[in-house]
Ligand SMILES: Cc1ncc(C[n+]2csc(CCOP(=O)(O)OP(=O)(O)O)c2C)c(N)n1
């Protein structure tokens with residue numbers, strides 16, 4: 001069924017009914033698969049209206065981040081496949097150019113849409129092809145560095161881009177920064193909205209352009225300088241993002257404008273499901289939940305690495321007022337809610353500005369503070385130059401708390417944290433640690449915050465959890481010799497050197513097969529003394545890590561001796577559950593064993609090959 005044709009035939013009442021059906025479908029699927037519930041429920045009317053006016057098959061609609069494209073997917077040929085979303089081999093949770101040609105530009109990271117759209121528009125122009133180019137971007141994404149860089153070029157590029165700003169006053173948490181204040185003022189100026197309605201009633205249709213002039217003048221008066229107009233774009237709105245008529249009228253109005261245009265659309269994040277409306281932060285990226293109660297279906301008695309990290313930091317900060325914590329709009333994901341509430345003056349959510357966060361931390365460090373930047377591995381990629389130029393070169397003592405290291409699961413290739421070992425290891429002056437479990441993460445953090453650091457350090461840990469109780473783990477916190485590797489199992493002939501969280505799986509393999517297992521918390525520096533012992537006492541040495549092979553930990557050991565590297569091969573890892581992906585990558589217990597066996601067979605070490613049969 002062609003849903004684009006279908007929605008164009010509906011009247012507003014029928015559209016309302018269809019919107020409800022879509023919401024029910026999304027809630028139902030996300031409750032089973034997990035996913036970005038609140039962002040998608042907020043854009044149902046926006047997407048339907050946009051696709052009644054613009055044509056996703058002919059025009060170029062670019063969605064920023066892509067986490068809010070479930071309705072887009074449903075309308076562009078993926079209705080029946082929708083229950084597979086975020087599942088292994090199923091639909092992606094983001095736009096993906098390999099999934100559909102109508103996902104015009106793939107995403108997952110914030111802030112790429114305007115730049116990509118400008119490129120697309122220019123290419124279409126150079127080819128003499130006529131099509132509308134439209135960006136849909138959230139108020140959070142709009143504040144990211146790349147969006148602002150692109151906005152700054154719109155006028156100079158003679159663009160006619162149409163930008164729809166989905167203004168819900170939320171990033172994942174509350175949106176922050178001056179631009180968000182401008183948008184918030186627009187959004188909440190009740191007087192403005194009321195006046196707009198009154199004026200609309202007062203003027204007849206023929207006065208529409210006059211009405212708009214007054215409305216825009218009023219908007220500037222009420223909100224101060226108009227940010228968008230200052231950049232050379234025409235700014236319309238705010239309009240009600242859940243009112244079909246208002247949305248459609250405005251989209252039709254701007255469609256043929258010959259200049260770059262922004263329409264701000266007020267939406268309610270999580271609209272239509274009371275739990276997500278009242279708590280859009282929790283339902284931004286929801287795990288499986290029970291629809292009737294709105295509660296998440298999580299195992300009891302577990303503690304995630306992120307929670308352990310955040311709560312440990314809160315404890316340590318009670319006694320150390322130099323600890324400062326920074327996040328790039330990922331407060332809840334990185335477990336920092338408690339810290340932000342307890343120490344508001346020492347907590348900085350700087351929005352989606354990973355580059356700035358790194359350099360800001362650098363500034364803090366030069367004045368003697370102990371900055372901790374808690375960031376997802378995949379998002380820290382954005383600040384590669386800042387890590388080198390601002391931090392490592394100047395040996396600034398910053399702790400990079402790298403959450404979501406390794407495979408993250410259902411978010412897939414845009415979000416896996418598999419590159420950090422490779423992109424950090426090459427940088428001089430930096431130390432990199434990968435704890436093996438939650439307790440070890442707490443110990444490492446405790447140690448590093450009580451040690452005089454000679455430069456930046458990174459601690460990488462996964463999107464995972466263990467059974468355990470925080471207070472009990474806290475009682476056992478102790479200083480560890482972070483740079484020393486540890487012998488966890490002494491075996492014969494074959495040794496495994498494992499770094500980070502795969503150590504648990506590697507230890508099982510080692511115990512079962514009487515192999516030596518050395519735990520390398522420190523990826524850099526290498527414990528050369530222990531490495532020497534391993535080489536001297538074993539015939540075959542394996543390394544295990546959850547990161548890419550090229551440039552990774554194991555590859556770093558090769559300059560010291562012969563090592564069989566078990567890591568992620570040269571490919572982007574797809575999406576699926578963490579368990580499925582570790583199996584797919586041969587990084588679970590069975591997979592590690594299988595890979596070892598292959599190598600041992602190849603190297604004719606029959607005895608060992610038999611042993612792991
Ligand atoms: C570079 C980068 N940093 C952080 C994130 C995590 N992230 C995903 S969506 C989001 C908030 C986006 O807010 P907004 O654009 O307003 O969209 P909404 O969910 O409110 O519709 C954040 C911080 C990301 N995807 N990319």
Ligand SMILES: CC(=O)[C@@H](O)[C@H](O)COP(=O)(O)O
Pocket residue numbers: 065067108109172284285333404408411463
């Ligand atoms: C779109 C995006 O980047 C985030 O919403 C991300 O999906 C959150 O991931 P977690 O669920 O691991 O916090």
Ligand SMILES: [Mg+2]
Pocket residue numbers: 138139140166167168169170171
């Ligand atoms: Mg938002």
